Amino acid sequence: MNQNHTHYDAVIVGARAAGASTAMLLARAGLDVLVVDKAPSGADTLSSHALMRHAVSQLDRWGLIPALVDAGTPVIRRTVFSYPGNDVAIDIRRQGDAEGLYAPRRTVLDPILVDAARQAGADVRHETTLTAIVHNDDGRVGGIDVIDRSGRSYTATADIVIGADGLHSKVARSLDVPATRSGTAANAVVMRYVAGSGLPSDEYRWLNQAHRIGGVIPTNDDTHCAFISVPPADFRAARHDVETLFWRGLHDLHPDIAAALRVADPVGPFRTFPGHVGQFRQASGNGWALVGDAGYFKDPGAAHGISDALRDAELLANAIVDGDLAGYGPTRDRLSAELFDSLESVVDWSWTLDELPARHFAMGKAMANEHKAVQALWAARRPLAAA
Numbered sequence: 545m546n547q548n549h550t551h552y553d554a555v556i557v558g559a560r561a562a563g564a565s566t567a568m569l570l571a572r573a574g575l576d577v578l579v580v581d582k583a584p585s586g587a588d589t590l591s592s593h594a595l596m597r598h599a600v601s602q603l604d605r606w607g608l609i610p611a612l613v614d615a616g617t618p619v620i621r622r623t624v625f626s627y628p629g630n631d632v633a634i635d636i637r638r639q640g641d642a643e644g645l646y647a648p649r650r651t652v653l654d655p656i657l658v659d660a661a662r663q664a665g666a667d668v669r670h671e672t673t674l675t676a677i678v679h680n681d682d683g684r685v686g687g688i689d690v691i692d693r694s695g696r697s698y699t700a701t702a703d704i705v706i707g708a709d710g711l712h713s714k715v716a717r718s719l720d721v722p723a724t725r726s727g728t729a730a731n732a733v734v735m736r737y738v739a740g741s742g743l744p745s746d747e748y749r750w751l752n753q754a755h756r757i758g759g760v761i762p763t764n765d766d767t768h769c770a771f772i773s774v775p776p777a778d779f780r781a782a783r784h785d786v787e788t789l790f791w792r793g794l795h796d797l798h799p800d801i802a803a804a805l806r807v808a809d810p811v812g813p814f815r816t817f818p819g820h821v822g823q824f825r826q827a828s829g830n831g832w833a834l835v836g837d838a839g840y841f842k843d844p845g846a847a848h849g850i851s852d853a854l855r856d857a858e859l860l861a862n863a864i865v866d867g868d869l870a871g872y873g874p875t876r877d878r879l880s881a882e883l884f885d886s887l888e889s890v891v892d893w894s895w896t897l898d899e900l901p902a903r904h905f906a907m908g909k910a911m912a913n914e915h916k917a918v919q920a921l922w923a924a925r926r927p928l929a930a931a
């Protein structure tokens with residue numbers, strides 16, 4: 545690593561789904577890229593991991609499915625929507641090297657993306673925190689100030705600064721980037737990992753009841769990630785006893801699954817997310833761009849944040865390489881709108897149980913339309929993605 549090299553084609557803040565993917569694609573296209581992340585290499589983050597179809601097809605095209613499989617990530621062959629007294633199962637088709645879908649732990653997926661970025665030539669520095677955005681004399685964003693683990697501060701200048709630093713993006717806040725659209729609904733999540741539950745390791749299971757939604761997602765190390773989503777008011781009322789909230793919620797959702805999880809071995813503590821309304825931020829400006837949750841966040845209920853982070857990484861990388869940064873935001877927003885709207889109509893709890901399957905159907909249709917539109921986009925250009 546050349547610590548003296550201070551000018552890059554692109555510097556990226558955040559080295560996870562969005563940042564590491566963008567770095568990999570730009571580096572594969574021949575750009576000189578620096579990525580910084582304040583977290584240590586391989587650190588975990590809050591997520592239930594479920595990848596959707598377009599993410600898996602990108603990982604396949606990027607040549608990264610074998611690494612996921614080698615890490616013992618189970619193949620998901622079916623997704624099951626459970627309503628009271630009624631299960632609806634949908635089989636997952638194979639795509640290229642991918643036998644189905646996958647839900648890798650973030651301690652697996654994010655390092656795979658970071659390794660791929662490094663192999664492509666990107667300089668990835670963990671435990672390195674953005675402290676300020678640097679502007680050129682003409683006002684254009686021109687770089688970042690950072691501080692590393694040893695306390696050393698330095699500046700890296702770049703033709704473009706990319707904020708891939710998550711929902712509470714310091715890049716976005718430093719630049720006063722406005723939200724261009726906000727949702728109205730926000731759900732709290734309580735989740736935990738368990739091992740040895742005996743539940744299937746090849747299906748996403750989505751559980752539905754009035755005022756409770758939940759799921760069980762098989763992931764690495766023979767564990768399942770089980771979660772419930774609740775209205776924020778219920779979470780606030782129960783936040784000092786999330787354990788009771790979790791088990792009661794799961795029991796209401798599916799007594800048999802709750803019983804299997806209850807006798808399984810807990811892995812780690814309960815994890816919680818208080819909820820945050822969905823939002824789109826302006827996607828780019830003079831010398832900067834946002835990607836992943838930094839630019840577009842939605843309620844975790846769609847299990848789509850990682851998939852959209854990978855999608856937008858490729859949209860942004862293409863836009864930079866094509867010299868069409870202004871085209872990135874409108875494309876992102878066009879591809880996202882139908883899912884965002886249909887998700888809002890599920891997570892706002894404005895439905896009766898009889899109405900819920902139709903709303904899930906609308907979300908499924910939105911995901912299918914998005915998948916089709918994204919595949920058409922990738923097919924229409926020479927992909928950046930070859931390893």
Ligand SMILES: Cc1cc2nc3c(=O)[nH]c(=O)nc-3n(C[C@H](O)[C@H](O)[C@H](O)COP(=O)(O)OP(=O)(O)OC[C@H]3O[C@@H](n4cnc5c(N)ncnc54)[C@H](O)[C@@H]3O)c2cc1C
Nearest residue numbers: 558561562582592593594674709710836837847848849850
């Ligand atoms: C409870 C929950 C469950 C979820 N379940 C799913 C799911 O099943 N499927 C799915 O697809 N999505 C899910 N999501 C959403 C998904 O986790 C996010 O969409 C995804 O992590 C976004 O990736 P990202 O790279 O944009 O940002 P992040 O993963 O948030 O990464 C941002 C990175 O930026 C770094 N950073 C921040 N500030 C600085 C700074 N100042 N300097 C340097 N580095 C900085 C952070 O350390 C972090 O590593 C879930 C989210 C939650 C909260």
